[in-house]
Amino acid sequence: MPATPLAETPMPVARPSRAEAEAAVRTLLAWAGDDPSREGLLDTPARVAKAYEEFFAGYRIDPVSVLERTFAETEGYDEIVLLKDIRLESYCEHHMVPIIGVAHVAYLPEHRVVGISKLARVVEAYAKRLQIQEKLTAQIANTIEAVLRPRGVAVIIESEHQCMTTRGVHQHGASMVTSRMLGAFRDDPNTRRELLALLGKG
Numbered sequence: 001m002p003a004t005p006l007a008e009t010p011m012p013v014a015r016p017s018r019a020e021a022e023a024a025v026r027t028l029l030a031w032a033g034d035d036p037s038r039e040g041l042l043d044t045p046a047r048v049a050k051a052y053e054e055f056f057a058g059y060r061i062d063p064v065s066v067l068e069r070t071f072a073e074t075e076g077y078d079e080i081v082l083l084k085d086i087r088l089e090s091y092c093e094h095h096m097v098p099i100i101g102v103a104h105v106a107y108l109p110e111h112r113v114v115g116i117s118k119l120a121r122v123v124e125a126y127a128k129r130l131q132i133q134e135k136l137t138a139q140i141a142n143t144i145e146a147v148l149r150p151r152g153v154a155v156i157i158e159s160e161h162q163c164m165t166t167r168g169v170h171q172h173g174a175s176m177v178t179s180r181m182l183g184a185f186r187d188d189p190n191t192r193r194e195l196l197a198l199l200g201k202g
C-alpha cells in the first residue's frame with residue numbers, strides 16, 4: 001500500500017475527560033451571560049458534549065481504511081466515476097461554526113473501483129473535523145489518489161460558511177467554491193470538460 005497523507009491527521013495530545021468538557025461548556029454558558037444552573041440549561045453541557053462527538057466524529061475515522069476494499073470485476077470500465085451532491089457538514093477551524101454545502105467527487109479508475117458509498121465516507125471522515133475548505137478539498141483528493149492510484153481525481157466543494165452568514169460580514173448567500181484536480185483531470189482539458197459537463201457546469 002502506498003504512503004498516505006495521514007500524517008496530517010492530528011489527535012489531541014491528551015484528550016480531556018468528558019467531565020472536563022462539560023465543565024468547559026458551563027463556563028461558556030456563564031460567559032455568554034446565562035445561568036448554567038437554571039433548569040433549562042442543566043443538561044446542556046452533557047448534550048453539547050454528545051453533539052461534539054457527532055460533529056467531530058471524523059477524528060475517529062481512518063479515511064485510508066475506508067478505501068482499501070476495491071472491486072476488479074468491472075469489464076474494464078475506465079471512464080469517469082462521479083458521485084455528486086454529497087451533503088457536506090464541516091466546521092470552520094477559526095470560529096467552530098458549521099460549513100454546510102455539497103461535495104462532488106470523481107475519479108478515473110485504473111482496473112479497480114471502490115464501493116461508491118466509500119467516496120462519501122472519505123468526505124465525512126475529513127469534513128467532521130475542524131477545517132478550512134481548501135485543506136478539506138485537498139485532503140479528500142490526496143487520499144483517494146494515494147490509496148486507489150487512479151488515473152485522475154477531482155474534488156469540488158461548494159459551501160456556505162456560517163462564520164460569514166451569521167456573524168462577521170453577514171454575507172447571506174455567498175458560497176465558497178474550491179476544487180482539486182489531479183492526474184487526467186488536471187492535465188487533459190477534454191477529461192476536465194467531460195467532468196464539468198457531467199456536473200452541469202460545462
Ligand SMILES: Nc1nc2c(ncn2[C@@H]2O[C@H](COP(=O)(O)OP(=O)(O)OP(=O)(O)O)[C@@H](O)[C@H]2O)c(=O)[nH]1
Nearest residue numbers: 092093094095131132133134161163164167168169
Ligand atoms: N480561506 C478560508 N478562509 C476561511 C475559511 N473559513 C473561514 N475563513 C475565514 O478566515 C478568516 C479569519 O479571519 P480573522 O480576521 O482572523 O477572523 P475574524 O476577525 O473573525 O474575521 P471576520 O470573519 O472577517 O469577522 C475570515 O476571513 C473567515 O471568513 C475557509 O475555509 N477558508
Ligand SMILES: [Zn+2]
Nearest residue numbers: 092094095163
Ligand atoms: Zn469561520
